[in-house]
Amino acid sequence: MSYQHIVIAVDLNGDNRQLLEKGAALAAACDARLSLIHVDIHHAPYYSALGLQTYHYSGEVPAEVTASKQLADIARQSPYPIPDSIVVSGELLPELRKEIDARGIDLIIFGHHHDV
Incomplete structure (x- = not known):
């Protein structure tokens, strides 16, 4: 099978070198487009269910801007061109499904860190 659009799901706090x-x-083997994606899992519904408030201060840099910069840094480390980085916020599976459908993604590569 030849893939057309491969996406690497990255953890902004982890080592993504192997991925x-x-x-x-x-x-490279498939001559496919390569992109990065980061899903910022949105926790606000859980906090509000507990009766807690979440606050956004006017001086804060939006999380999406910070994540986009981090993805750009990761993309520059790739031996293959990565022209597109995707940052979304919400529940993991629904957000991935939206991006798969919208961007014609046919393979997502995930990693898993094992604690020793």
């Missing part, structure tokens, strides 16, 4: 290498190698 980048595997995604780049597969994209």
Whole structure:
């Protein structure tokens, strides 16, 4: 099977080197478009269900801007071109489904960190 659009799901707090290498190698073999995605899991509904408030201060840099900059830094480390980085906020599976449908993604590469 030849993939057309491969996306690497990245953790902004983790080491994404292996994912980048595997995604780049597969994209090169398939001559596919390679992108990055980060889903910022939205916790506000959980806080409000507990009766807690979430606040956004006017001096804060929006999380999406910070995440976009981090994804750009990760993309520059790739041995294969990554022209597109995607940052979304919400529940993981529904947000991934929206991006799959909207962008014609046919493979998402995830990593998993094991605690020793």
